[in-house]
Amino acid sequence: MANSKQIEELKEILIERKETITKNIQGSRDSIDSLKESECKDEYDYAEVSSDSFKEGIIANQQIKELNEIEDALKRIEKGTYGICEMCDESIAIGRLRAKPFAKFCTPCREIYEVEQ
Numbered sequence: 001m002a003n004s005k006q007i008e009e010l011k012e013i014l015i016e017r018k019e020t021i022t023k024n025i026q027g028s029r030d031s032i033d034s035l036k037e038s039e040c041k042d043e044y045d046y047a048e049v050s051s052d053s054f055k056e057g058i059i060a061n062q063q064i065k066e067l068n069e070i071e072d073a074l075k076r077i078e079k080g081t082y083g084i085c086e087m088c089d090e091s092i093a094i095g096r097l098r099a100k101p102f103a104k105f106c107t108p109c110r111e112i113y114e115v116e117q
């Protein structure tokens with residue numbers, strides 16, 4: 001079980017990560033917008049531009065997903081339920097929280113969850 005000092009450390013990591021992602025999302029939105037605004041001179045350019053914005057779109061989606069998970073984790077810290085597995089109510093190992101601070105499930109439950117997905 002993570003103690004309050006460890007939770008405090010993880011909270012800082014989560015907040016930092018949240019800020020980085022927020023900036024990244026903002027940055028990629030800006031570059032997608034500027035791509036849309038820029039005129040395409042020929043078909044080759046157009047293909048380049050659309051595949052880039054497609055990739056950026058995927059990255060942005062993944063980051064939005066992670067951002068939601070981080071916000072969830074921060075809410076759980078507030079409620080005092082952070083570090084407890086949502087499936088089995090057991091504490092999540094501190095090593096796992098350090099590797100993935102927004103983890104919702106303990107390692108065995110995560111494996112079950114992944115198989116079910």
Ligand SMILES: [Zn+2]
Nearest residue numbers: 085088106109
């Ligand atoms: Zn569990």
